[in-house]
Amino acid sequence: MQTHQYDVVIVGAGGAGMRAALEASKGARTAVISKLYPTRSHTGAAQGGMCAALANVEEDNWEWHTFDTVKGGDYLVDQDAAEIMAKEAIDAVLDLERMGLPFNRTPEGRIDQRRFGGHTRNHGEAAVRRACYAADRTGHMILQTLYQNCVKQDVEFFNEFYVLDLLTDHDLTTEDIEDGAEVNATGVVAYDLASGEIHVFQAKAIIFATGGAGKIFKTTSNAHTLTGDGMALAYRRGLPLEDMEFFQFHPTGLAGLGILLSEAARGEGGILRNADGERFMERYAPTIKDLAPRDIVARSMANEVREGRGAGPNKDYVLLDLTHLEPAHIDAKLPDITEFARTYLGIEPYTEPVPVYPTAHYAMGGVPTNVKGEVLRDSHNVVKGLYAAGEVACVSVHGSNRLGTNSLLDINVFGKRSGRSAAAYAQSVEQHLPIPEDPTARVEAQLAEMRDRPDGERVAEVRQALQETMDANAQVFRTQESLEQAASDIRELQKRYQNVSVQDKGTLFNTDLLEAIELGFLLDIAEVTVLAALNRRESRGGHYREDFPDRDDSNYMLHTMAYRRPTSAPDAADGHVEGYFDHVEDFGDYKVVLGSKPVTQTRYEPMERKY
Amino acid sequence: MTAVMESSADAAARPEAGAVASFDVTLKVRRFNPEVSEEAYWEEHTVTAHGTDRVLDALHKIKWEIDGSLTFRRSCAHGICGSDAVRINGRNRLACKTLLKDVNPDKPITVEPIKGLPVVKDLVVDMEPFFASYREIMPFLITSGNEPSRENIQSQADRDRFDDTTKCILCAACTSSCPVFWTDGQYFGPAAIVNAHRFIFDSRDEGATQRLEILNDKEGVWRCRTTFNCTEACPRGIEVTKAIQEVKRAMITRAF
Numbered sequence: 001m002q003t004h005q006y007d008v009v010i011v012g013a014g015g016a017g018m019r020a021a022l023e024a025s026k027g028a029r030t031a032v033i034s035k036l037y038p039t040r041s042h043t044g045a046a047q048g049g050m051c052a053a054l055a056n057v058e059e060d061n062w063e064w065h066t067f068d069t070v071k072g073g074d075y076l077v078d079q080d081a082a083e084i085m086a087k088e089a090i091d092a093v094l095d096l097e098r099m100g101l102p103f104n105r106t107p108e109g110r111i112d113q114r115r116f117g118g119h120t121r122n123h124g125e126a127a128v129r130r131a132c133y134a135a136d137r138t139g140h141m142i143l144q145t146l147y148q149n150c151v152k153q154d155v156e157f158f159n160e161f162y163v164l165d166l167l168t169d170h171d172l173t174t175e176d177i178e179d180g181a182e183v184n185a186t187g188v189v190a191y192d193l194a195s196g197e198i199h200v201f202q203a204k205a206i207i208f209a210t211g212g213a214g215k216i217f218k219t220t221s222n223a224h225t226l227t228g229d230g231m232a233l234a235y236r237r238g239l240p241l242e243d244m245e246f247f248q249f250h251p252t253g254l255a256g257l258g259i260l261l262s263e264a265a266r267g268e269g270g271i272l273r274n275a276d277g278e279r280f281m282e283r284y285a286p287t288i289k290d291l292a293p294r295d296i297v298a299r300s301m302a303n304e305v306r307e308g309r310g311a312g313p314n315k316d317y318v319l320l321d322l323t324h325l326e327p328a329h330i331d332a333k334l335p336d337i338t339e340f341a342r343t344y345l346g347i348e349p350y351t352e353p354v355p356v357y358p359t360a361h362y363a364m365g366g367v368p369t370n371v372k373g374e375v376l377r378d379s380h381n382v383v384k385g386l387y388a389a390g391e392v393a394c395v396s397v398h399g400s401n402r403l404g405t406n407s408l409l410d411i412n413v414f415g416k417r418s419g420r421s422a423a424a425y426a427q428s429v430e431q432h433l434p435i436p437e438d439p440t441a442r443v444e445a446q447l448a449e450m451r452d453r454p455d456g457e458r459v460a461e462v463r464q465a466l467q468e469t470m471d472a473n474a475q476v477f478r479t480q481e482s483l484e485q486a487a488s489d490i491r492e493l494q495k496r497y498q499n500v501s502v503q504d505k506g507t508l509f510n511t512d513l514l515e516a517i518e519l520g521f522l523l524d525i526a527e528v529t530v531l532a533a534l535n536r537r538e539s540r541g542g543h544y545r546e547d548f549p550d551r552d553d554s555n556y557m558l559h560t561m562a563y564r565r566p567t568s569a570p571d572a573a574d575g576h577v578e579g580y581f582d583h584v585e586d587f588g589d590y591k592v593v594l595g596s597k598p599v600t601q602t603r604y605e606p607m608e609r610k611y
Numbered sequence: 612m613t614a615v616m617e618s619s620a621d622a623a624a625r626p627e628a629g630a631v632a633s634f635d636v637t638l639k640v641r642r643f644n645p646e647v648s649e650e651a652y653w654e655e656h657t658v659t660a661h662g663t664d665r666v667l668d669a670l671h672k673i674k675w676e677i678d679g680s681l682t683f684r685r686s687c688a689h690g691i692c693g694s695d696a697v698r699i700n701g702r703n704r705l706a707c708k709t710l711l712k713d714v715n716p717d718k719p720i721t722v723e724p725i726k727g728l729p730v731v732k733d734l735v736v737d738m739e740p741f742f743a744s745y746r747e748i749m750p751f752l753i754t755s756g757n758e759p760s761r762e763n764i765q766s767q768a769d770r771d772r773f774d775d776t777t778k779c780i781l782c783a784a785c786t787s788s789c790p791v792f793w794t795d796g797q798y799f800g801p802a803a804i805v806n807a808h809r810f811i812f813d814s815r816d817e818g819a820t821q822r823l824e825i826l827n828d829k830e831g832v833w834r835c836r837t838t839f840n841c842t843e844a845c846p847r848g849i850e851v852t853k854a855i856q857e858v859k860r861a862m863i864t865r866a867f
Contacts, residue, residue: 100752
């Protein structure tokens with residue numbers, strides 16, 4: 001075991017983690033711990049752009065951007081946070097440009113901007129050009145630029161270290177903590193993949209920037225490594241997860257594969273068509289058509305397929321048509337995604353439409369934070385010294401459906417904010433708080449137990465079964481019945497997980513062992529996702545219940561808060577609302593209790609969502 | 612459970628319409644585990660693959676269904692994160708971007724770690740020397756004077772000047788395909804030069820002279836023997852050799 005002491009420890013080296021590191025390391029001794037080399041992070045897979053009301057190519061302002069974000073999220077967005085994000089977007093883009101990001105340019109040499117789903121002029125009149133972009137590799141350029149600046153600033157990285165535990169001075173899973181009482185995060189425990197050694201990082205402030213959990217689904221745009229580690233660790237340590245039922249399905253995944261084709265394809269003029277060649281989005285969103293928000297487009301596509309208008313021999317996908325665009329325009333603006341179509345499906349997008357179907361893409365929910373990035377342990381109390389930013393967090397700027405480009409924005413705005421808050425807090429604290437006497441006990445026991453199990457079931461079998469039930473039962477369309485099926489499947493899989501075994505018993509680069517640990521995270525995240533989805537008997541944004549097709553503001557205009565508690569804990573959590581946010585699910589050795597948190601509303605009254 | 616969801620779940624498991632049907636493929640993988648033996652060896656496994664499957668899918672099949680100890684890096688699985696550069700039938704490729712049907716699956720497909728970097732275990736190499744070279748060429752925008760209050764102005768033509776080299780994903784396929792790098796690990800290698808190029812030819816940057824100084828070193832650009840292995844290896848289609856030539860020319864003419 002090795003022990004390290006830092007002022008600030010950042011877990012995750014994607015966009016949010018590195019943006020935080022650039023701030024924190026200016027004034028505090030900072031380490032970034034990442035299970036991947038920083039440039040492998042999935043921020044690099046983001047394609048289309050990052051919105052900011054720069055008004056470089058047409059009239060625009062941050063208020064319109066705020067409104068679009070709130071409406072796009074079906075009014076479950078915390079409006080104060082959305083306003084901060086839209087305002088600070090402008091500096092976030094300019095910061096990146098000055099750090100070196102090679103944006104595409106206007107004829108005047110300014111940052112160019114293009115259209116994106118749900119981003120409109122004057123509260124929905126027409127699509128607006130707001131997305132700043134670098135071809136269709138904007139995320140790649142953001143990740144590279146942030147890493148380059150981390151090199152410049154000499155940020156310290158611990159690469160291929162898996163954080164497997166969060167240390168706190170109170171056990172939130174068992175202790176009864178009073179309102180207003182102080183709870184502190186004191187460090188993390190990490191596993192060095194290369195050596196198999198355990199490292200303890202004691203820190204005054206910790207930032208979780210671990211990204212999403214798309215691998216709970218089978219068809220997903222997400223990397224193999226997006227297993228919800230940060231969410232699951234917080235949840236297991238007694239912290240709530242917010243709005244986990246809201247998962248975004250990106251409309252245009254390569255059919256059958258799930259590989260992302262950017263919404264920029266439609267921003268640049270691409271059109272979705274059904275088997276009859278009909279531009280079906282004209283029926284679902286008459287004003288902005290193919291550029292409606294993702295939840296609406298994904299549902300419309302799935303509906304076309306369900307009603308028999310799907311394309312292909314099995315009528316199970318729709319077509320993304322770029323054939324009317326000039327090949328030179330496609331090459332300049334969409335080179336990567338057209339190459340994906342060629343490489344993986346053998347389709348030439350110049351002349352043939354590309355088969356597409358919705359793919360699991362983004363978790364709107366996550367670890368609850370306030371606008372400073374501080375993590376909440378219930379609806380209002382913060383955990384001192386603990387921060388979160390990016391997809392792992394729920395601020396909530398995305399509400400029930402994130403607009404395209406707002407994730408690259410989120411990581412930059414709230415990455416920067418959490419980095420600043422964490423460094424300022426660390427500087428205000430004189431000494432490190434003591435960590436538990438045997439800080440690695442839990443992790444060492446968990447790893448040893450997993451490694452020493454007798455031959456049992458394979459990790460991949462259980463993972464595949466999980467992903468299949470999630471795709472079948474908790475995807476674009478959901479019902480009580482489908483979700484109950486998923487819940488009971490997951491219960492069964494949790495039991496089977498107790499008997500999975502690994503074949504690699506070694507200490508060096510044991511990815512077999514880590515895949516087994518990651519599967520545990522996936523199961524916990526899938527479980528809470530499904531329970532929250534069962535509880536929300538309304539349809540809003542990315543969560544569509546066929547048995548409750550309408551939005552129900554009078555009963556569900558609240559964030560879901562899910563707590564994992566010992567079976568002896570009370571059956572009501574903070575924000576308990578009888579009949580609506582009162583679900584309790586017993587799992588034998590623990591139970592999940594649902595509560596709620598108010599939605600912050602400032603200037604926008606919820607309205608019917610039409611495009 | 613709704614009917615449409617069942618069909619989409621099935622669809623994901625089926626080969627794409629018009630694609631090649633299922634076939635058996637044998638992978639001959641270079642194995643090495645220093646905890647067990649200092650000797651590397653070849654191991655063959657035959658798995659069933661679908662028409663759209665990539666080499667990474669076959670590696671996963673082996674790891675997930677046959678031998679969990681097979682070790683390799685991967686993340687995004689669609690050619691953008693740069694984790695899984697390996698040697699496939701003697702050529703550097705990304706395992707996730709190489710379709711099995713395109714590498715003659717009738718014969719065993721050899722998969723081995725990229726060359727010139729120390730092998731840690733199976734297909735995993737120590738990337739640190741590679742990243743150290745990258746860091747040395749100062750891969751960040753260098754400017755002086757006051758920052759502009761808005762963005763720096765740059766024409767699209769100036770932006771296009773270095774477009775190709777901004778595509779680099781640092782997978783090391785180029786550097787580890789270079790015969791000079793194989794024999795002299797001190798050589799900066801193509802990837803570091805590509806990333807120097809990305810800044811040298813950026814009209815906003817003022818650090819070109821310093822970078823050219825670094826690359827004028829005896830382990831710098833002059834070691835390049837223009838074998839074009841790097842260009843052929845690049846999974847992002849970057850004209851690597853051309854970029855190196857441009858850096859050489861800039862060193863002589865001091866024009867950039």
